[in-house]
Amino acid sequence: MFPVLQKRKLSENTYLMEIEAPEIAKKAKAGQFLVLRIDEKGERIPLTIADSDKKVITIVFLVVGKTTTELSLLKKGDSLLDVVGPLGNPSKIQEYGNVVIIGGGLGIAPIYPITKALKQAKNKVTAIIGAKSKDHLFWEDRFKEISDRVLIATDDGSKGKKGFVSDVLKELMQKEKIDLVIAIGPPIMMKAVSDVTRDRIKTIVSLNPIMVDGMGMCGGCRVVVDGKVKFACCDGPEFNGHQIDWSELMNRNKTYSDEEKCALGDAGRCQK
Numbered sequence: 069m070f071p072v073l074q075k076r077k078l079s080e081n082t083y084l085m086e087i088e089a090p091e092i093a094k095k096a097k098a099g100q101f102l103v104l105r106i107d108e109k110g111e112r113i114p115l116t117i118a119d120s121d122k123k124v125i126t127i128v129f130l131v132v133g134k135t136t137t138e139l140s141l142l143k144k145g146d147s148l149l150d151v152v153g154p155l156g157n158p159s160k161i162q163e164y165g166n167v168v169i170i171g172g173g174l175g176i177a178p179i180y181p182i183t184k185a186l187k188q189a190k191n192k193v194t195a196i197i198g199a200k201s202k203d204h205l206f207w208e209d210r211f212k213e214i215s216d217r218v219l220i221a222t223d224d225g226s227k228g229k230k231g232f233v234s235d236v237l238k239e240l241m242q243k244e245k246i247d248l249v250i251a252i253g254p255p256i257m258m259k260a261v262s263d264v265t266r267d268r269i270k271t272i273v274s275l276n277p278i279m280v281d282g283m284g285m286c287g288g289c290r291v292v293v294d295g296k297v298k299f300a301c302c303d304g305p306e307f308n309g310h311q312i313d314w315s316e317l318m319n320r321n322k323t324y325s326d327e328e329k330c331a332l333g334d335a336g337r338c339q340k
Contacts, residue, residue, distance in 0.1 A: 069147040070104075073124060075140075078206040079199070081131045082174065083140050090123035092153045098161060098181040099274065099306055102127070102153030103282040106142070110149070111135050114279045114301075116178035116252075117154060125153075128177035128206075134331040155282045156305045159272075161185045165247035168240060169215075170196045170233050170261055172253025176207055178274060179252050184214045192216050196236050198257075202227035234260040241268070248272070251309065255318050262309030271309040275300045277321055292316050 074086040092102060101116045102125070113135050119126035131140050142148075159182045167186055171179035176197045187193045195211045198221040205227060211218045220228025221236045229236055234257070240246065241264070249271045251261040258273040265271045277300050280286040284302035291300050292313035298304065 069149065070151045072142050072144055072146045072148065074144055075142060078128065080201075080203045082128065082204070082206060083131070084118075084126060084128050085139070085142070086124050086126050087148065087151060088123055089125050089151050089153075092117075092151065093120040093123055093125050096120040096125060096154040097158035098185040099159030099178075100154035100156050101276075101282070101305060102151055102155060103279070104148050104152070105150040106135065106138055107149050110138070112150075112280060112282070114155075114276060114282055116274070116276070118177040118180055120181075125151075128174065130174045133328045137332070152282065156301060157303075159185065159250075159306060161189050163190050165191065166194075166245060167191045167248045167250065168194045168196060168237060168246050170198070170237065170249065170251040170253070172198045172233050172251070172257040173200070173204065175251075175253030175257070175274075176205070179250065180207060180210065180214075182250060182252075183211065187214050187216075194219065194240065196221065196233045196240075198222065198228075198233035198236070198253075200224065232260065233257065234264050237261060237264055241265075249309075250274075255314060255321065258309060259312075259314040262312070262314075266310050272306050273309040273312065274305045275307060275312070275317065276305065277317060278323060291320075 071088045078084050096117045103112050103114050105112050115127045118128045169179050169183050193215040195215040196219045199205045200223045219236050221233045251258045252274045262271050277289045279289040282301045284299045289300040290297050293307050294311040
């Protein structure tokens with residue numbers, strides 16, 4: 069069992085949870101993830117490790133389906149049945165020069181440990197964070213502590229630039245030479261960033277497709293990269309954004325949308 073040490077709401081439908089998991093915490097590196105299960109009847113879901121310290125790992129999740137809804141109802145003192153990790157390959161941290169790291173929506177959380185590690189590796193790091201509105205943003209203050217500057221974009225213009233993170237990146241590219249871009253968030257956002265930088269700047273994205281075991285055995289997380297089938301869990305989760313078949317990825321992510329709605333109580337979506 070893995071005790072919940074803290075749970076709090078960060079923004080609209082977004083929660084932070086600290087879990088006691090010393091064996092995972094002492095090995096976790098930036099860019100890695102875990103797979104958890106709430107109870108014996110629960111599904112296994114992958115979540116990026118947003119932070120780790122000694123005996124504690126931090127996850128940040130968005131309430132979108134049955135399992136994340138149940139996860140949001142847990143409180144301090146409750147426990148998770150299973151937590152497996154750290155999984156996936158860690159981010160490649162070295163001195164690149166001028167790095168722009170972009171987090172969209174829930175993607176703000178997984179870029180945090182990567183940003184911190186890149187800054188420690190003596191890079192100049194610009195963090196661009198974006199969301200639907202200011203009510204969906206979080207951790208602006210935390211990023212100000214670990215990066216050289218923080219730029220914000222919101223779809224409705226309620227904070228920062230009105231528009232998308234890719235718009236902020238375009239403006240930045242016109243002003244200075246950028247050596248590396250890292251983007252994490254919804255596939256459509258990562259695709260937009262990759263389109264902006266294509267043939268100009270090396271761009272790394274982190275993929276979180278449908279996943280079951282997280283160890284390369286189920287094949288559920290397969291993605292097409294440079295025309296070849298890869299498994300996001302063990303070949304990634306980070307890949308060259310210019311080599312991803314984004315259409316295939318986004319179509320596969322819709323595979324169980326009806327079943328998810330059925331699990332949430334939409335009888336019209338349930339198969340008889």
